[in-house]
Amino acid sequence: MTTSAFRLAILSGVLALWEIAARAGNPLLYVPPSAVLPSLVNLVALRSYPDLLEHVLLTAREIAVAYALAVAGGVGVGCALGGHRVLGRAYAPMLAALYAVPAVVWYPSLMLFFGLDAASKIAFGFLLGFFPITLAVLAGTRQVNPHLVTVARSFGASPLAVFAKVLLPGMLFTLVGGLRTGLALAVIGVIVGEVLGAKAGMGTLINHAYGLFRTADYVALVLVTLVLIVTSDVLASLVERRARRWTT
Amino acid sequence: MTVADAELIRIDGVAKRYRTASGVVDALGDVSLAVPEGQFCTIIGPSGCGKSTLLGMLAGLVGPDGGRVLIEGQPVTGPDPRRVATVFQDPGLFPWRTALENVEFGLELQGADRGRRRAVATELLGPLGLRGFAEKYPRELSGGMKQRVAIGRALAIDTKILLMDEPFGALDEQTRMLMGEWLLDIWRRTNKTVIFVTHSLHEALALSTRVVVMTARPGRIKSVLELPLGYPRAMESPELVTLRAKLWSEIRDESLRAMSES
Structure with a gap:
């Protein structure tokens, strides 16, 4: 309360x-x-931007695809690096160094590769989401007690069973944290990508309103985007809480 | 063939060396041992004599560098949960599983359906003294209880052979003695073959039908003591006091050697 x-x-x-x-300031800026309130009402009632829903859906779709790719890539690469000690020792520092580079510097080349459409936004969202997930999986595989792996093997567990029944539940806590950070960054990647240059999506609308000094509409659009982001984060935190109860 | 039939386990001239940062360590040198079915065979020896390595070979977790290990006449090539179950010094319970789910683990790997797994595990919890603890997680259990869950997990897959690597080593003395009595009870009712590694003379004499004494590194078999005595054993009886003195004199020399080398 x-x-x-x-x-x-x-x-x-x-x-x-x-x-x-x-x-007190300039009403244009x-x-x-x-x-903002009337603008928000106009926006939601589809009066100021009649095709709002398409843009929201496009952005949501880009986020979903970027995140799915980031999860698949991050879990795969993280497990590979965590499972092979030599490979992990060789590549983990490079990964951490790449993660430290402000990702936005890659965006121009992504636009050159993938064009102005959804693909470059997905690629940027993937790029941002991939690193925290990979690093979390890598840390997770290292925090699993190796004795538990020995025990599982003594009961005849195959490598796949060891992964599913020991590694995955053992690192769930760290993994879920990484997945949540990854989601937040994938969302940021997609929307920033749209703002920097796109033909459609929430970021484009924001850029459009801002460029025309339709400041009230701009703020209203940001609020709608915020709802999209908060929804995804709430979903992620629900999953995280479930996992937290399940482990330790 | 009659001799080979009676032998459940045959260890034939096995050796093991480990490469460490400071050079090659001979852990185990030329060990041979045959164990017939139904025995409670204890392996005792100083620290680092390769007892655990030997047990790891029987479990199929460690490959020998020389010699071979046969179970029911077949060479051991990897873990074989149909014949061998292992209990380690560290219980190694899965912290995200309840006591019951931990006991179910081996059956789950073997693809037993949920109902049967539950039934087998629930039935085991009674004699394990864990009836009211089925839904508890490992962090809620005492050290002795955790080890009983680990033993239950090994018993659940109902193998002929039970390997125990210092299973009570981390417990206090009273708990140890009670666990020993309890294990004897289980062993006598199930007629399993137990290979039991320990540091404790008391455990070796109270539990075993046979005690194998190992030398300091590289571990070899120094002597084998047969204990054709009934249970429960009066540890203060003249017979056991004499046996204890004999066993101690065997182990003492090796422990001294191990101490001076390490």
Whole structure:
């Protein structure tokens, strides 16, 4: 109760400050929340951007594909590096170094490779999501007690059974954390990609509104995007909580 | 063939060396041993004498560098859960599984259906003294209970051979003695062949039908002591006191050697 009361207080405080600050400034650049509300209503009622739904769906689809690829690639590469000690020792530092490079520097070359359509956004979302997942899987395979693997083998477990019944549950906690970070970054990758250059998607609409100084519409679009992101994060945290109860 | 039939386990001149950073270590040198069915055979010896390595070979987890290991006349090439179950010093329970689910593990790997797994494991929990603990996770169990779950997990796959690598080594003395009594009870009811590795003279004398004494590294068999005595054994009887003195004098020399070398 107190947490939500606090949240409400902070939120209304921020909105009040925003309103006051915006009214004092240039209305073209600074929109007060009172002006955003009608824009939001127009947006959701499909009056300002009638094709909003298509853009939302496109962005959601790009995120889903980018994330699926990041999970598959991250789990695969992470397991390969974690399973082979020599391979892991050779490549893990390179991976960590690549992760430290601001990923946005790769985006121009991704656009050259994949064009302005969805593919380059998916590639960028994948690139951002792939690293934290790979590193989490790698850390996870290392934190599994090797004795448990020996025990499983003594009961005749095949390599696949060892993975499914020992490694996976043993690293679930770390893995889920990585999957959640990966999702957040894949979402960021896709939307940033759209803002930087695209023909469709939420990022494009945001860029469009912003470029035309339709500031109220711009803020309304950002709010809708925020809902999309928060929804994905809530889903991820539900999965994480389930996994947390299951392990340790 | 009659001799070979009676032998469940045959170890034939096995040797093992490990390569470490400081050079090659001869862990086990030319060990031969035959164990007939139904025995409680204890292997005792100083630290680092290769007892665990020998057990690992029987479990199919360690390959010998020389010689061979036969079970029912067939060479061991890898873990064989139809014949051999192993209990380790570290119980190695899966922390995300309840006691019951841990006991079910081997049957699950063998593809037994859920109903049968549940039934077998539940029935085992009674004699394991864990009836009320089926749904507990390993972190909620005491050391002795954890090891009983691990023993239950090994018993569930109902093998002829039960390998135990210092199973009570990490427990306090009272718990150890009770666990020993309890294990005897299980062994006598199931008629399994037990190969039991220990450091404890008391355990060796209280439990075994045969004690194999190993030398310091590289481990060889120094002597074999037959114990054709009934159970429970009065450890203060003149017979056992004499046996204990004899066993201790055998082990003492080897332990001294192991100490001076390490």
